[in-house]
Amino acid sequence: MSNLFNSITDTVGNTPLVKINHVTEGLAADIYLKCEFFNPLASVKDRIGKAMIEAAAAAG
Structure with a gap:
């Protein structure tokens, strides 16, 4: 497993x-x-926030 990511959003959900x-x-x-505190904003809410933004972008 690599600890190198192309974007901060790639780190969301990759918690150990x-x-x-x-x-x-x-x-x-x-x-x-x-360990959800490994998310960019140290919260489990990072996952749902990312999903909501991606869904909104896909919906236009």
């Missing part, structure tokens, strides 16, 4: 998953956190 090991020690389950 991080496995939380110390919480699941001894359990039969894994817990992963989605």
Whole structure:
């Protein structure tokens, strides 16, 4: 996976998953956190904002 992007909008939605090991020690389950703060504006709202702008542009 590359960390180089052609545009800031290419980074939206490319947020990493991080496995939380110390919480699941001894359990039969894994817990992963989605790090939305890696988005350009540090928010999950970046995804919907980008989708709304793309939909508006496509609709004219």
